[in-house]
Amino acid sequence: MSETYDFLFKFLVIGSAGTGKSCLLHQFIESKFKQDSNHTIGVEFGSRVVNVGGKTVKLQIWDTAGQERFRSVTRSYYRGAAGALLVYDITSRETYNALTNWLTDARTLASPNIVIILCGNKNDLDADREVTFLEASRFAQENELMFLETSALTGDNVEEAFLKCARTILNKIESGELDPERMGSGVHTEQAALQLLEQGRPHQKSPDLPAESACDL
Numbered sequence: 001m002s003e004t005y006d007f008l009f010k011f012l013v014i015g016s017a018g019t020g021k022s023c024l025l026h027q028f029i030e031s032k033f034k035q036d037s038n039h040t041i042g043v044e045f046g047s048r049v050v051n052v053g054g055k056t057v058k059l060q061i062w063d064t065a066g067q068e069r070f071r072s073v074t075r076s077y078y079r080g081a082a083g084a085l086l087v088y089d090i091t092s093r094e095t096y097n098a099l100t101n102w103l104t105d106a107r108t109l110a111s112p113n114i115v116i117i118l119c120g121n122k123n124d125l126d127a128d129r130e131v132t133f134l135e136a137s138r139f140a141q142e143n144e145l146m147f148l149e150t151s152a153l154t155g156d157n158v159e160e161a162f163l164k165c166a167r168t169i170l171n172k173i174e175s176g177e178l179d180p181e182r183m184g185s186g187v188h189t190e191q192a193a194l195q196l197l198e199q200g201r202p203h204q205k206s207p208d209l210p211a212e213s214a215c216d217l
């Protein structure tokens, strides 16, 4: 079935292993909790068309492995991403402490202007919480990130996280801060995406193709 859209945004989901990145993506795409989620090997991929501020936007989302041994592979997918969900687990201080490293990677490898929303996932497990809302919101403020606590299990704030990020990118396009025609902006009009396809540089690829072809956005 063909789908039309005004813009295509490349998104990343990044953060330490086991924080719930794959489950967040699954909840956003399928509207249900992914039971028995295994560690991601390299990257996985999903997409969904959403309506944001009167525009139709296709989100092309790359779910990256959090395990250190895949870091060199996942890094090759960062280039040109327009938005990212940076995920930690509210019941694991270790995953919170790793945020600075993930943030540095995103800003150096994707773009310094990448729009990032910090997601404190597993907020259904409040009794096991190791990171307070206040502490994480301060971190977000200091690092110019948006912030939400989410639950891939209950679906709490999952839709909001992706849409908030998309809305901010759209605002940047409308204010002229982000140019969708610039190569590497992570944003394309549908027409530009089709042109890239005609030139043999797909705007969208399946994860088994070489990493370079994902990087033309």
Ligand SMILES: Nc1nc2c(ncn2[C@@H]2O[C@H](COP(=O)(O)OP(=O)(O)OP(=O)(O)O)[C@@H](O)[C@H]2O)c(=O)[nH]1
Pocket: 015, 016, 017, 018, 019, 020, 021, 022, 023, 024, 034, 035, 036, 037, 038, 039, 040, 041, 064, 065, 066, 067, 121, 122, 123, 124, 125, 150, 151, 152, 153, 154
């Ligand atoms: N209670 C609860 N458990 C969750 C939530 N999200 C994920 N989980 C569980 O956390 C574990 C890890 O979830 P994944 O989505 O595979 O984590 P990941 O971040 O993709 O992990 P890597 O692929 O290794 O980077 C699984 O056992 C999930 O069932 C949530 O919101 N609440």
